[in-house]
Amino acid sequence: MEADSVIRALSALAQEHRLAAYRLLVQAGEGGIPAGALAEQLDVPPSSMSFHLAQLANAGLVTQRRESRSIIYSADYAAMNGVMGYLTENCCGGVPCGDSTACLPDSQRKSA
Amino acid sequence: MEADSVIRALSALAQEHRLAAYRLLVQAGEGGIPAGALAEQLDVPPSSMSFHLAQLANAGLVTQRRESRSIIYSADYAAMNGVMGYLTENCCGGVPCGDSTACLPDSQRKSA
DNA sequence: CCGATATTTCTATAACTATCGAATTATAGA
DNA sequence: TCTATAATTCGATAGTTATAGAAATATCGG
Numbered sequence: 001m002e003a004d005s006v007i008r009a010l011s012a013l014a015q016e017h018r019l020a021a022y023r024l025l026v027q028a029g030e031g032g033i034p035a036g037a038l039a040e041q042l043d044v045p046p047s048s049m050s051f052h053l054a055q056l057a058n059a060g061l062v063t064q065r066r067e068s069r070s071i072i073y074s075a076d077y078a079a080m081n082g083v084m085g086y087l088t089e090n091c092c093g094g095v096p097c098g099d100s101t102a103c104l105p106d107s108q109r110k111s112a
Numbered sequence: 113m114e115a116d117s118v119i120r121a122l123s124a125l126a127q128e129h130r131l132a133a134y135r136l137l138v139q140a141g142e143g144g145i146p147a148g149a150l151a152e153q154l155d156v157p158p159s160s161m162s163f164h165l166a167q168l169a170n171a172g173l174v175t176q177r178r179e180s181r182s183i184i185y186s187a188d189y190a191a192m193n194g195v196m197g198y199l200t201e202n203c204c205g206g207v208p209c210g211d212s213t214a215c216l217p218d219s220q221r222k223s224a
Numbered sequence: 225c226c227g228a229t230a231t232t233t234c235t236a237t238a239a240c241t242a243t244c245g246a247a248t249t250a251t252a253g254a
Numbered sequence: 255t256c257t258a259t260a261a262t263t264c265g266a267t268a269g270t271t272a273t274a275g276a277a278a279t280a281t282c283g284g
Binding site for chain 3: 147159161181182
Binding site for chain 1: 258259260261262264
């Protein structure tokens, strides 16, 4: 992962409504949440929500799929892990440290 | 950790020079790096670097200490871990997942 | 105290970002 | 096709952030 895409991801998350939406999506898992439901839960007008979701999608943090009239957003865990890995890379001056940052939905988990 | 301080931390990191500076500090460990050395390594004018370091400090991501004429900045690992924990909280819809995000310098490590 | 070094604060300007109503596009059911 | 629902794009405005030179502050050695 390179600096530029990490910056886009961090910028995307650095906003009240987007951070809140993203966390709901992270917690929702693979099923995702439709745009309208996010707008309602966060009490943000649909056009604003759409703007924010577009930023998250553009940053690669979420994916979208149409399902009938709804557009369902879900968190992309790989992107999140990439960002966290970038931040902790070679941390602590070479001292070994427990920086295993990993969060995967069931389907992407390596069978142990 | 609450939303507001996480947003400040993410905003602080969502900028080319600050992200680069922060990573150098993360890698430098507890010894830290003086402001001038960061400005030089990143090829940023001192006044701009100072502005950016102030943002990182304000977000709680770095600490500063004076040492003779220099001001030495170091990464605050606890803050970084707080941010990552906030992002991954309750991830993956309740499915247990390896989201142990932790990065500590030697001195803050719990003796196992 | 003086000159040199290290860094910050001030100031102005340019560029970017958020907001949200209105208009538009896409889908579904009768 | 008509109507309702779901979401996005457009457009104007307000607010925030980055930039970097010049001036100010702090520290050190002699």
